[in-house]
Amino acid sequence: MKLFFPSLYIGFLFALGLLFSCASPDASKSFLPEYALYLLNEDGSNSFFLKESLQDTGKSIEIEVPSKEFTREYIHKKGIFYHFKERNDYFIRYQLDANNQMIATDSILFKDGYLENYIWKNNTDTLLLFTVEKKTTAHGRMYVVDTKSFTLLREEALPFPSSIVNFNLLSIGVVDFVDDKLWIAYCYSKFLTADDYTTSDTMYYATLDFSSLDVLNLQKDTRSSYPGGVNTVQSYSARDDQGDFYFMSCPGVALGNNLAKPTAIFRKKKGMQEVDTSYMLDISETIHNHAYGFWYMGGQKAIIRSEQRNLYTDFSNHHSTFQFEYYLVDLSTKKLDKINIPLDKGTRKENVLVQGDYVYFAIDSEGEKHDIWRYTINDGQVDRISSISNSASYILRLDFLK
Known part of the structure; x- marks a missing residue:
């Protein structure tokens, strides 16, 4: 469910244009960036900061984003970017050219909707996208796109009810694909006032046959609320080394807004259609706060990003308060250890990158500092x-371009 409240997106709903102008075209010809940091600047503009290396060594350039047609919500894979332009319902492919200018290369017209979630089918070039219609935010659809030829292979309505009791806003929060079956975690919300909403006390997990979209299994879970979130904005799930699938619920004020429920991590074991009801890692019970964002590191370890309720007033300053902490989570022992980096700001960001023996964090800290921090997995050095x-x-984002 994508709820477009101004207060929820202060500092974020500035757009990213389809055509970019390089600040230094001559220098870019011999520049081969490996990393892209997507910035919201103090003057309200957006830009990409392209780097050869995440360290201070190597070249870097900043690409201005003059247009306001494109939000920060995009999908990236191997140097190619994809974006669903909700204003006119076009799904667009674009990439950096030889001069490091970002150009649109193709587009597909979708039906009216908000993009909620995506998944790459078995790590191929086939992209599955899941939307909720704009008019009612009560009906979902699936699109299947061959990104190599950039053609629409299939589009179909999802077989979910439009409402549960008086909760009529559908959110598609987490998606998994195994053995030609779709597994989708979703929930329902409702408006309390014109500017406030809450989510029901039940999470739904549906297993669907991919060919027919027939529902093979439906599981209900009341241990938390609001599974996952819009994953073009932030990651909420991952598969571990053994093939087990982990995901996080987000009932905090920034997403589900059902504060009585805990933020928690859940598990769907390899080969199973249902969530393992014997496993729940209750984050809120340990740190006494809610969290958003889940990044798997390997070796049964993950990173989460948590708010601090005592530091922000309400959602009006949630994004601008230096409050966010990062924790190392052991999924097997359920132990949480805080990582020693400065407090971050920004409600939801895709700013954690796991590469080999390191985890990189793009942090906006006090004193107008915008830094890359490196966490060494083996010894915990920062x-x-x-x-x-x-x-x-x-x-807002940190992407590896290769």
Whole structure:
């Protein structure tokens, strides 16, 4: 469910254009960036900060984003970017050219909707996208796109009820694909006032036959609320080394807004259609706060990003308060250890990147600092390794381009 309240997106709903102009075209010809940081700048503009290395060594350039046609919500894979332009319902493919200008290369017209979630089918070029219609936010659809030829292979309505009792806003929060079956975690919300909403006390897990979209199994879970979230904005799930699937619920004020329910991590074991009801990692019970964002590191370890209720007033300053902490989570022992990096701001960001023996964090800390921090997995050492453009207000995303 994508709820477009101004207060929920302060500092974020600035757009990213389809055509970009490079600040230094001549220098870019010999520049081969490996990383892209997507910035919201102090003047309200957006830009990409492209780097050869996440350390201060190597070249970097900043690409201005002059247009306001494109939000920060995009899908990236191997240097190609995909975006669903909700204003006119076009799904667009674009990429950096030889001069590091971002150009649109193709588009597909979808039906009216908000993009809620996506998954790559078995790590192929086939992309599954899941939307909720704009008019009622009560009906979902699935689109299947061959990204190599950039053609629409299939589009079909999802077989979910439009409402549960008086909760009539559908949210498609987590998606998994195994053995030609779709597994979708979803929930329902409702408006309390024109600017406030809440989510029901039940999470739904549906297993669907991919060919027919017939529902093979439906499981209800009342241990938490609001599974996952819009994963073009932030990650909420991952598969571990053994093939078990983990996902996080987000009932905090920034997503589900059902504060009585705990933020928690759940597990669907390899080969199973149902969530393992014997497993629940209650994050809120341990840290006494809600959290958003889940990044798997390997070895049964993950990173989460938590708010601090005592530091922000309400949602009006939730995004601008330096409050966010990062925790190392052991999924097997359920132990949480805080990582020693400065407090971050920005309600939801895709700013954690796991690469080999390191985890990189793009952090916006007090004193107008916008830095890359490196966490060494083996020994827990933390280092600040580089700084980003002084014009930035938020680092919204960190992507590896290769």
